[in-house]
Amino acid sequence: MDVARVRVATPPAPGRLFLKRFIIAATAASIAASPASAVAPPSITGRWATDDGKAIVDIYACGAKLCGKVHKLLIxxxxxxxxxxxxxxxxxxxxxxxxxxxxWDLAADGNAWKGQGYSPEDGRYYKAQLTPKGNKMSMKGCVSVFCKTVTWTKMG
Structure with missing residues (x-):
């Protein structure tokens, strides 16, 4: 008759178990806190002059996101x-x-604001990305894989 040998694992020492649980808890807490501590892009609310000098656009809060409308045409x-x-x-x-x-639907995403846009000049709807840098803002609009970027200037 063969006797099977059973190997019994010894439990970790109490101090070691505490350290292991502490490391797991600390790692989970730092991962959970990461998105909340991410830096939001600077605010883009206010009045902006378009790159071509044809219009002034107001960016404003609408609900939890931002929206923009043509304040005035300069042509x-x-x-x-x-x-x-x-x-x-x-x-x-x-x-x-x-x-x-x-x-509309402009939401903070990294260092930019992303949402949807419409151009009355050509009648196209596009994905919009507005990235502020001081008193300037690059506005990138994409339809499918085709994109165009312009720079607007903050007013007053």
């Missing part, structure tokens, strides 16, 4: 004001561009 406008003539939705082509919301 000569047709009688009755500039309309959203290139909008893909024909029902929206009579809207005035002044006062038109062109950014």
């Amino acid at each position: 000569k406008q047709p009688a009755g004001g500039q309309r959203d003539e290139r909008n893909p939705d024909k029902a929206k082509r009579t809207r005035h561009v002044s006062g038109l919301q062109i950014y």
Whole structure:
């Protein structure tokens, strides 16, 4: 008759078990705290002049995120004001561009604000990334894989 040998594991010493649990707890706590301690990008709320000098855009809080609208057009406008003539939705082509919301759902993401945008100049909707640097802000808009970046200047 064969007798099987059973190996019994000895439990770790009490001090060692405490140290192991402490390290696991400390690691879990530091991982959980990492996103909360991440630095948010600087605020972009306020009034911005577009790169081409055609408009002034207001960026403002709307709920927990940020939005943007055309505050004022600085170009000569047709009688009755500039309309959203290139909008893909024909029902929206009579809207005035002044006062038109062109950014929404802007949320902090790393060193930038990301959300959605609309350009009344070409009637396209795009993914927007606004990155502030002092009194300047680079605004990157992407449709599919095609992107364009412009720089706006903070006013007053």
